[in-house]
Amino acid sequence: MRQGRRKWSLEDEIFLALNYNKMSAKELGEKFNKTPNQIHAKVGHLKNKGLIGDAEQLAEREKRKKESKVNEFSEGLDLSKLTLNKKKRYKIYRKKNDKFEYEEYLxxxxxxxxxxxxxxxxxxxxxxxxxxxxxxxxxYRVKEL
Known part of the structure; x- marks a missing residue:
């Protein structure tokens, strides 16, 4: 019987990493609404990623993800370099294409x-x-008015 599809959350992966050797695949399958074969496949996937056997690593990854205030796309950029004055007006230009042509936006x-x-x-x-x-x-580009 095919079980309903549901994505694995990070919390699910952590639980699986902590309990895959303490609970049977059938028990884990019932908890996550997955078949035993799906449980075995996920355990294999986590082992290949090097995450099974070190549940602390998964828990640390979840902690870092929650604590991170910096957007994943902006890592490494010094956002403090962007200095704008609240008292001034600005014109915002949006990038039109890959050739760095801009159009007035706001x-x-x-x-x-x-x-x-x-x-x-x-x-x-x-x-x-x-x-x-x-x-x-x-x-986007910003121009002070």
């Missing part, structure tokens, strides 16, 4: 800035947030 003032995002508000009241990463890497 004119507004900064209303909020976080570690990763900058939010602009137009005179009409429209608000939009931009990732600092996108501003630094050239996806």
């Amino acid at each position: 004119i507004g003032r900064i209303i909020q800035e976080t570690k990763e995002l900058v939010t602009f508000k137009t005179k009409a009241g429209y608000c939009e947030s931009f990732r600092k990463y996108d501003l630094l890497c050239g996806e």
Whole structure:
């Protein structure tokens, strides 16, 4: 009988890594709504990735993922290099194509800035947030007015 498809969460993988040698494949299958063959396949996959046998490594990966405030795409970029003044108006240009041609996108003032995002508000009241990463890497350009 085929069991319902459900993706494995990181918590599921950690539980499996901690308990695959303590519980039977049938018991684990019942817990995760998987067949014993699916359990064996997942254990094999985790072993190939080097994650089975070291559940602490899986738990540490989950901890790092939760603690990380920096977006995975912006790792390594110094987001503090982006300095904008809340009192000034800015024109935002959006990249049109891969040839770095830009088109005007938005004119507004900064209303909020976080570690990763900058939010602009137009005179009409429209608000939009931009990732600092996108501003630094050239996806958008910012010009002070």
